[in-house]
Amino acid sequence: MFRHKNEVAPEAxxxxxxxxxxxxGLIAASLVLTGCAGAGAIGAGEGKTQIVVAIVSNPQMQDAxxxxxxxxxxxxxxxxxxVSLPENEARAKITASVATGGGEFDVVMxxxxxxxxxxxxxxxxxxxxxxxxxxxxxxxxxxxNIRKSLSYEDDLYSVPFYGESSFVAYREDLFKKAGVTxxxxxxxxxxxxxxxxxxxxxxxxxxxxxxxxxxxxENLAPLNTVISTYGGRWFDMDWNARxxxxxxxxxxxxxVNLVQNYGQPGAATSGFGDCLTRYSQGNAAxxxxxxxMVSSVEDPASSLVSDKTAYAASPVNxxxxxxxxxxxxxxxxxxxxNKDAAWEFMSWMTSKDYIKLxxxxxxxxxxxxxxxxxxxxxxxxxxxSEAYAEPTLSAIAGASQETSMTKPVPYTGLQFxxxxxxxxxxxxxxxxxxxxxxxxxxxxxxLEQSQRxxxxxxxxxxxxxx
Amino acid sequence: xxxxxxxxxxxxxxxSGALAPPTATQPARPHSPASKRRMSSSLLTAxxxxxxxxxFAPVLWMxxxxxxxxxxxxxxxxxxxxxxxxxxxxxxxxxxxxxxxANSMIATGVSTVLVIALGVPAAYALSIRPVKKTKxxxxxxxxxxxxxxxxxxxxxxxxxxxxxxxxxxxxxxVLYTAMNLPIAVWMMRSFFQEVxxxxxxxxxxxxxxxxxxxxxxxxxxxxxxxxxxxxxxxxFAWNEFFFALNLTAATAPTVPVFLxxxxxxxxxxxxxxxxxxxxxxxxxxxxxxxxxxxxxRGLSMGAVK
Numbered sequence: 001m002f003r004h005k006n007e008v009a010p011e012a013x014x015x016x017x018x019x020x021x022x023x024x025g026l027i028a029a030s031l032v033l034t035g036c037a038g039a040g041a042i043g044a045g046e047g048k049t050q051i052v053v054a055i056v057s058n059p060q061m062q063d064a065x066x067x068x069x070x071x072x073x074x075x076x077x078x079x080x081x082x083v084s085l086p087e088n089e090a091r092a093k094i095t096a097s098v099a100t101g102g103g104e105f106d107v108v109m110x111x112x113x114x115x116x117x118x119x120x121x122x123x124x125x126x127x128x129x130x131x132x133x134x135x136x137x138x139x140x141x142x143x144x145n146i147r148k149s150l151s152y153e154d155d156l157y158s159v160p161f162y163g164e165s166s167f168v169a170y171r172e173d174l175f176k177k178a179g180v181t182x183x184x185x186x187x188x189x190x191x192x193x194x195x196x197x198x199x200x201x202x203x204x205x206x207x208x209x210x211x212x213x214x215x216x217x218e219n220l221a222p223l224n225t226v227i228s229t230y231g232g233r234w235f236d237m238d239w240n241a242r243x244x245x246x247x248x249x250x251x252x253x254x255x256v257n258l259v260q261n262y263g264q265p266g267a268a269t270s271g272f273g274d275c276l277t278r279y280s281q282g283n284a285a286x287x288x289x290x291x292x293m294v295s296s297v298e299d300p301a302s303s304l305v306s307d308k309t310a311y312a313a314s315p316v317n318x319x320x321x322x323x324x325x326x327x328x329x330x331x332x333x334x335x336x337x338n339k340d341a342a343w344e345f346m347s348w349m350t351s352k353d354y355i356k357l358x359x360x361x362x363x364x365x366x367x368x369x370x371x372x373x374x375x376x377x378x379x380x381x382x383x384x385s386e387a388y389a390e391p392t393l394s395a396i397a398g399a400s401q402e403t404s405m406t407k408p409v410p411y412t413g414l415q416f417x418x419x420x421x422x423x424x425x426x427x428x429x430x431x432x433x434x435x436x437x438x439x440x441x442x443x444x445x446x447l448e449q450s451q452r453x454x455x456x457x458x459x460x461x462x463x464x465x466x
Numbered sequence: 467x468x469x470x471x472x473x474x475x476x477x478x479x480x481x482s483g484a485l486a487p488p489t490a491t492q493p494a495r496p497h498s499p500a501s502k503r504r505m506s507s508s509l510l511t512a513x514x515x516x517x518x519x520x521x522f523a524p525v526l527w528m529x530x531x532x533x534x535x536x537x538x539x540x541x542x543x544x545x546x547x548x549x550x551x552x553x554x555x556x557x558x559x560x561x562x563x564x565x566x567x568a569n570s571m572i573a574t575g576v577s578t579v580l581v582i583a584l585g586v587p588a589a590y591a592l593s594i595r596p597v598k599k600t601k602x603x604x605x606x607x608x609x610x611x612x613x614x615x616x617x618x619x620x621x622x623x624x625x626x627x628x629x630x631x632x633x634x635x636x637x638x639x640v641l642y643t644a645m646n647l648p649i650a651v652w653m654m655r656s657f658f659q660e661v662x663x664x665x666x667x668x669x670x671x672x673x674x675x676x677x678x679x680x681x682x683x684x685x686x687x688x689x690x691x692x693x694x695x696x697x698x699x700x701x702f703a704w705n706e707f708f709f710a711l712n713l714t715a716a717t718a719p720t721v722p723v724f725l726x727x728x729x730x731x732x733x734x735x736x737x738x739x740x741x742x743x744x745x746x747x748x749x750x751x752x753x754x755x756x757x758x759x760x761x762x763r764g765l766s767m768g769a770v771k
Contacts, residue, residue, distance in 0.1 A: 082716070086727075093711065272731075
């Protein structure tokens, strides 16, 4: 203990050096221990209610975290803590917590996939009364299809942060050059013809970009809207798997052929992110995907095509509409002990005022879209969203099973099947589709295997119902 | 010229390709064994450098990316020349990384101390003074590592939830101790076994008791092993992601959870993630550097040689 502090110990006092290391370790450990006792004591301050909010780390949600001081200023008695994770991790974690009653969270971000199922299971709190009695919240302002998709037995169980449907983005300049026009309500046959004319691999431009990456939230999202508009469905009303029907085969065949012949290179591993990069860098003439693409496509900082893009409705075949419907929304788990404080926070984050706050602080292009009618009446937002506001609104307005499917189905959802098994089933089927796009399998083989997967799931429902 | 094959030049990957022709057509001393030896040793050095750089390249790329703007980090083809910026580090530090680092320090530090405190006596009892059925005990220890973590996460989660131990850093301390203990016991046992029995006998003859033998004779001899074991425990605990992700929320998340939280499914995040990764790697690098001194010293040791 009498020697130097920092220099390397020479050979001789090896033992002492070691002992010193050991004691240093002990001291460090005890420091850590006491430090930790301190850390544990920091929690909610005196008289404060602490709520824990689990959200998906998308840019708009990050904006909400950045604005939390505004909420704190208005609600000094509520201390908000965020747990922010990417989509897959957040979904797994929130599902595990809510399903087992883990109780870590007071507010969770879920979607219209989970909301009806979890409401039925009694896992989340009925928000109808909260929404109706909160001054200025105006639940009737929420877009009707979004509101419906977040309700169970006509009561709201989660409130939308933003919403999206799907549409086709296309390059006006390339269309003009090729001498073609986009019909107002294109069919998949129209799209096929246009893609053929616009496909120009020598100049690095694909006719169309379509997701091929395996995943129930990746390639199955656009493909399921195609299956629906071709008259196909996953299950009939008696829970018989129907992936072997001619309608499904026709839809999948057309999708696979389109992307193989006129799609982007390496389509089998290309998802939303890859298509976004390709389209915004000018490497695709058309792109059928989420309406939320506009926040990147229309941003001149990240997109080369922001002033060259126009939008058309989701392509159809036998139905009048074919878009999907998705919404990231906030719910309160049944286990939360601070439901009032939780509502205070989520009503702030989904309010009309919050949208104005984001617009004023960060600019109108960063506003969370597709949740409220009033957003589209704000002059600032109207101006920036001129090119896509109307297509987005009408896509969401058209996104319902009644307008997008030819036959009734026993589940909720358009681009997904609203059953818990779908995360697994969907991903397995998505892998088959991806293999077909890669050319490793024929469409018939892929669908044959998919049908077997679907039958396994169907059996449990048939057994349960009969 | 022909013998000019110093290691620095050989280590340069851009020039390593040029090594082959001169050595192949060496006219001066074609069959001299000394030059042959030099040649092969230079080739070996070159190969080592190439492999080393190959392994280091991703780390280097991560560090470079950490100093880029998001758009430069996402550019294709990748940009090698850019204006370095500290924006990403600032963003990381501003996003409340401190809590994550404090939690990781506690989970890693305490669990490692516990593992060593429990593992060393266990290893002693299984090597120097073997208890009955040593093999069975050893196998039992290691068998706890055979079940995949994902298979036990649900029971652990439910139990932790029921005893109110979710989102609590001490839950992770207990789990990390349990997770690293078998490895520590096995590692320390192999180090103890290398201690010659004669040394211990000599200590006994000189009248040293168990504690004194442990402290003065045994510990200095196995210190390099102890350092290696502690380092492994630190690395495993620091990098552990699965338990941390599933069992923590707002108060007890660790650094790996922080890394994931900088990712997003929409928008660019590579530069920020790289900056966070650089910061996350630093403590482990420092721990490795400290342990390395012990490890190197251990190599030169020998009691009865």
